[in-house]
Amino acid sequence: MSHDPGYNFAYLDENTKRMIRRTLLKAVAIPGHQVPFGAREMPLPYGWGTGGIQVTAAILGPRDVLKVIDQGADDTTNAVSIRRFFNRVAGVATTTRTPEATVIQTRHRIPEAVLTEQQILVYQVPMPEPLFRLEPRLTETRRMHALADYGLMHVKLYEDIARHGHVASAYNYPVMVQERYLMSPSPIPAFDNPKMHRMPALQLFGAGREKKIYAVPPYTAVRSLDFEDHPFRPHRADAPCALCGSRTSYLDEVVTDDRGGRMFVCSDTDYCETRQADQAERGEQAA
Amino acid sequence: MIRPAFVEPVLDSQNCFRAVLEAMSRPGRVQRLTMALDAPAPLAPASAAVLLTLVDAETTLWLDAGAEAEGWIRFHAGCPLAAASDAAFLLATGTPPALASLSQGSDESPQDGATLVIQVESLEEGAGWHLTGPGIEKEHRLAVTGLPAGFVAERAKLARNYPRGVDVILCAGDRLAALPRTTRIEEG
C-alpha cells in the first residue's frame, strides 16, 4: 500500500515528528507526568483525537498494523474517519482484530483482549489534567504535581463516599502511576482501569488541544485511587452480552423500545465478534 | 566532503525512533538498528542514528567526538551546540561528563533533564547488571563494557532527585539500550 504523495509519510513534517518523538521519550522516562508539546493543527478538529493522531503519526512505520477504536468499536464514525486518514496519509495496513494490531489508537476504552509486549496503545485524551474539575488553573496544578500534593483529589473522593457511600466517578477515574504522579486515564470506564496496571504493552496518551503527552511504560504500577475501608471496585452492567453471552466484558446498553425495553451488548466489537465466530465454529463441529 | 546521513530519512528515522522508544520503554533490552549509515569516526552507527533521529535546530547538543563528527551532525541536523551543563542532548564518545553537572530539569518541568548518549564498547543482555523499575516485568540483565567505574554509583545518587534527572542511551556499534531515570541498577 502506498501513501498520498501530496503529504509527507504519516502527514506530519519531519521536524514535528522529531519534536513529538523527543516528547514521547521524556514521557516514558517520567511515567504519568504530562509533558507539554507543540501540538500542531491537524486536519481533524481539536477534541476529536488530534493528540492521539499526532502520537500515532509520530510512531507509525510502514510495517505497522493499525487498529482504531472509539467506544470499543472499530466501526463508530470517528474511528472510521481516523483509520481512513492514516490509510490515506501513511498507507499502513489496518485491522479490526486486536491481536493483529501493532498500534491501537483508542478513544474511551481498553480492548478486552490482553495486550502484548509487541503492541502500543495510544489513547486520545480530551483533558489530561486529572485535577481540572477541582482546580482549573494550570499554574496551580503544575505546582501540585511538582510537590505530589494530591490532597485536593483525596478530599473530593472522600466527600463522595461521605455523601453517596462510594466514589461518584464512573469514568476518567484518577490513578496514581508508580506511586508518584496522579494521572487521568482518559475517559475510559473505571472498569478498564485495572487493565492499565502492569500492562505488557506501552501506553501513550496524547492531548492535542491541551498540548500534553504522557505515558505509562510496560509493567508499571497504576493504582486507582481508593481508601482502605472503601477499596476501588470496577463496575459493569449486571447482565450477559446479548450477542456472545460474555459475563466479563464491558457492556453498552441499547434501548430497544420506548417501554423500558433494553439489552446489553459488548462495547468491544472485535471481542464480541471473535467470541460469536468461535461459538459458531464449535457449534458446527458439534453438529 | 561531508558524508551522507540516512539513505531514507523519513523511514530510517522512524525505524530508529521505534528502537529508541522500545529501549526506553524496556530498559536494558538491547535493540539492533538495521539501516545503513556511514557516519564519520568516532561515531558508531547507533549513536549517529540516534542523533539524526532526535536532534534538530530546536535542540541543543554537546559532543566530544571531534571536528569532523561535529561538522557532520551540524550539517545534517542544524542543531546549535551548547556547554555540557546546558545541552538538551549530549553525546559522549570518551569519558562522559559528570551526570550531576548536566541539566536535570525542575520539579515542575522534569522533562527538561538532559538525554545523554554514551558510546560504549559492548552491550549484552542476560548478564551483568540487574535492572528493575518501570518497563521491566521482573528484572532485566545488561552487561556493559566501556563505562567509567563510578557510573552506577553516580547515577544512583541522582535518583533521590526524581522526577528530576538524566536519561541515558547506551550505544555500541549498531546496538543500543536505554536507562531512563526511573531504572534501578544493581551491579551483579
Added chain:
Amino acid sequence: MAYVAVKGGEKAISHAHDWLAETRRGNPALPELEVEQIEQQLGLAVDRVMAEGACHDRGLAALAIKQAQGDLIEAAFLLRAYRTTLPRFGHATALDTAAMRIRRRVSATYKDLPGGQVLGPTYDYTHRLLDFSLAAAGETPPPAPQAAVAQPEAPRVTELLAREGLMARDSESDAEPPDLTRQPLDFPASRAARLQNLARGDEGFLLGLGYSTQRGYGGNHPFVGEIRQGHVTVAFTPPELGFEIELGEILVTECQMVNQFHGSKAEPPQFTRGYGLVLGAGERKAMAMSLVDRALMAGELGEDRVAPAQDEEFVLLHSDNVEATGFVEHLKLPHYVDFQSELEVVRRMRATAVAEASSPAEKELAE
C-alpha cells in the same frame, strides 16, 4: 427482538459528505460563486478568516469560505490546517506600522493632528437601512473621489504622547518572540505571546471580553488614541544574503488604546497603551484586542486582577475558536461508554438513597 450492531460507518460518512457537497452548491440553476467574487465582494469575511486562520492569503481564505458555505470559523480552521503544512523559511522583520500607507486613520483623542483624520472605506455613519438596490443587480458604483494631495506624514498618536513623557514606552527588544504554533503557551506568558494569541483569537470572544472591561469588569478607562488601517511592507532578511529584501505589502488594522494609569511606587502617573493588530480590515477585532491587551497588563502594572479579562490563563486558553469549536462540538461524538458508566453510578446512588429513605416498616410492607 433482533439487534444489529451499528455497521456501515464508512458508507454513512461518504453519503453524508455527498449530501454536504450538494447542499453547498445550492440550486444548480443559479451560477456558482467564484472564489474571486468572494475575495472581492465579501472582503471583510475574507479578512476575518485570514486573521483567525493566521495566514495572509486572500485567495485561500476565499476558497475556505466557499468550501465552508460561509461558516467563518470552519473556514479559519481550514486555513489553519493548511498553514501548518507549509514549510518555514524564516521570520519577517517586524512590521513598521508608523510607515503605513494609510487608507483610514482616526483618533478620538485629538480633534486634529499631523496627518489628519482619514475616514476611509467605513461603515461608520452609514444609516443601517437595508439597501434594496443591492438586491437587484446593481449598477457599478462610480469611483470614489480621490484626495488631490498626497497623504502627509502621520506620526502615531501614542508617539506624540510618549515624547511628552505622558505615555509609557514599550521597550524595544531584539529577542526572538515565541511562536505559539510551535511551542505550547506557558504561564506567565510574555506580552509578545499574549498579543500573538489575541491576534489569532476569536473576534466574538474578544469583543465580549473587551466590552466587559468597559462595564467595570477590569476598570480600563480607554480612549482610542488611534486606529489606522492601510498597507505595510513585509520584509525578510535571508541569512545567506544578510540584507533585507521586500516581499510585498499587506493590509493591516492597528488600534492603540490610551488608558489612564494612576502610577505605582516605581512609575509616576501616566498613560498606558493597549495594543491591537489584525491582518486585513478588522477594526472591531483590533479595538477589542487592544482593550483586552491592556486588561491583561494588570499584573505588570501592579493592579488587582479581579475581572475575567485580566485573568491571563482564562483569556488566553479560551480565545482560540478553532480549539473551542472542536472541543464544544466533540460532545456530539459517541460517549456511550462514559454514559453507560454514569448510568450505573446514578442507578446505584438512587438505590442507596431509596433504601435509606424508606423506613423499616415501609420496607416490610413492600416485601
